[in-house]
Every structure is written in structure tokens, then in C-alpha cells.
Amino acid sequence: MGNPSGSEHGRPDPGLSAIMSERHQLINLAYRLLGSVTEAEDVVQETCTRWYAMSAQQREAVESPGGWLTTVASRICLDLLGSARARRERYVGEWVPEPLPAGTEWISGRWGGGTALDPADRVTLDESIDMAFLVVLDLMTPAERVAFILHDVFRYSFAEVAAIVGRSPAACRQLASSARRRIRASQSAKAPAARHADTVRAFKQAWEAKDIDALVGLLAPDATATGDGGGLVTAALRPVEGAEQIARFFADRMAAVPGVTLAQSTVNGRPGLVAQVDGVPVSVLAFDIEGDLVKRIWAVLNPDKLRPWRAG
Numbered sequence: 001m002g003n004p005s006g007s008e009h010g011r012p013d014p015g016l017s018a019i020m021s022e023r024h025q026l027i028n029l030a031y032r033l034l035g036s037v038t039e040a041e042d043v044v045q046e047t048c049t050r051w052y053a054m055s056a057q058q059r060e061a062v063e064s065p066g067g068w069l070t071t072v073a074s075r076i077c078l079d080l081l082g083s084a085r086a087r088r089e090r091y092v093g094e095w096v097p098e099p100l101p102a103g104t105e106w107i108s109g110r111w112g113g114g115t116a117l118d119p120a121d122r123v124t125l126d127e128s129i130d131m132a133f134l135v136v137l138d139l140m141t142p143a144e145r146v147a148f149i150l151h152d153v154f155r156y157s158f159a160e161v162a163a164i165v166g167r168s169p170a171a172c173r174q175l176a177s178s179a180r181r182r183i184r185a186s187q188s189a190k191a192p193a194a195r196h197a198d199t200v201r202a203f204k205q206a207w208e209a210k211d212i213d214a215l216v217g218l219l220a221p222d223a224t225a226t227g228d229g230g231g232l233v234t235a236a237l238r239p240v241e242g243a244e245q246i247a248r249f250f251a252d253r254m255a256a257v258p259g260v261t262l263a264q265s266t267v268n269g270r271p272g273l274v275a276q277v278d279g280v281p282v283s284v285l286a287f288d289i290e291g292d293l294v295k296r297i298w299a300v301l302n303p304d305k306l307r308p309w310r311a312g
Helices: 014-034 037-053 056-060 065-090 131-137 142-153 158-165 169-186 193-208 212-218 243-256 303-311
Strands: 219-228 260-267 270-277 280-290 293-300
Touching (some): 037 303, 131 280, 131 293, 142 169, 193 212, 193 243, 193 270, 193 293, 212 219, 212 243, 219 243
Parallel strands (some): 219 293
Antiparallel strands (some): 260 270, 280 293
């Protein structure tokens, strides 16, 4: 590996400033592609390692260090997504994207090449960390996901996307279009943030009181609740379906875990809940709300996915 101080034989390394300025943004990209903060950080570390594995002359020959870093990080993510299906088959129970606490997301301006987007095709950075959005992304093929995120979220041209994924610009356009249709088909009429927060607060109060009737009244009849324990802690291995079944499940869980406390918190940019025992987060819940009713709940209990929540 080259000199990590950013110079070799007295010459400044043009990649060091790119690494320092792009690191947060590369994590943003990798998180959306992989649904995991931990894996995103690993991808950025591997990208930096590959940069310094080149000779000083090779690094100096790179016309755009930032573009090189983005290309390499995207390709690493593409490879990881290709193996994700096999890894998921070995995963115990349901897999849910790793939840983000407030303050771990770095939202800034455009980075990479320029392109004009139809406003209808644009997805903002904050929208693209919504848990419901990430769950739909996980259903896409790796190429669809990469093409869509790079173009619709980070605004890369299809020519730039093609150079990264190794397909033609026309093929990348089709991939992004297919991904866009999946997103639109899954979108619900989301409640405004204030109403979303009010519903989450009411759910918290009903859950604390183990009030099954109140919980049922806050849940859509066809609601689903998905838990992710990763085989490390107890969690339902399959989604719980139906308002009454979910209400009873949550009431039973509250009764079964003495000393648990609930706190409202921002989860992936939307109001959610954090369950704690002795001040330590043991579960993070994200909600998808239509009108005033909870449509979907994602509860992440896997301690490996709660690392950012416990670090604070």
C-alpha cells in the first residue's frame, strides 16, 4: 500500500483529498446499494485500499480520482449484490435493511458527472433512505439497483452508469426504467411527517399500555410486521399479518420483556421507535403509514445491525 500520508517521494497524492471529501458520499451510495452501514463502510475501506495498491505513477495517471473511487465502490457493491442472494438463503429469518439513526446520513450536493433529469424521475437523497424504499430496492436485480441509484438518486448520466456496470447506455436506461416501475408500483400515499409522528406516538402509547383494541385501531386490516433477529436474538421468523394478530403479538412482546422502555426517534428519515432495556437499544422500528393507519412495521433486533444506535 502506498504512503497513507498522501505523498510519495515528496509529491502530493491527488487521491487523498478526493478520499477525504468523497468518503461520506461514497458511504451514502454504498448504503443505498447494500442496505447496510457496516457493509458500506467496508466497501469504502476496500476502495481506498485498491487506490493505494496502485503505484504513485498509476495514481497520478487517474484523470478524476473522485470518479475512479465512485466507479470502484460501485463495482464492489455490484459484486456484493450478486452474492447477496446466496447469503440471504443462509440468513436466519427475515432480512431487513440496517436502520439509520438521525445524524448518520450525510446529505450534500451533486457529485460525479452532470446530467439533466426529468423531475418525475428524480429521487431525492432523503427519500432514498426511507425504509419502505430500501425494502423495494432489495427486490431488484443488482444491475437494476445500481443503475437506478446512480442515475435517479445520484444523477449520473447513463453513459457514466454504463461505464460502471459494463452495459450499454441504452441497457442501463432500461434497467433504471424497470426499477422505477417497481418503485412506483410499491408507493403508497404516505402520511405527512407530522401525522406520521402522531400515529407513531399513539402506537407507542397503546403498545406501552398493552392495549390490544387501541393497537388494532391504529393498524390497517392488512398490515404486516416483519422482524429481523438474524438468528442472534429471538424474532418472528416470518412476517406477522393482520391487525389483530400484530396487536396481540406486540402486546405479548411487551409483557415478555420486563424493563423495556420505548422512545420516539428518527429512523431512516421518518419517525420511528427505539426499544431499550437498561438504556441499551434492543430493537429499532420503522413504520410505513397510509393516512392515519400503520401499513407496515419493520423491527430490527439483530444486534449487529444496531451498532450505530448503540455507539451513541
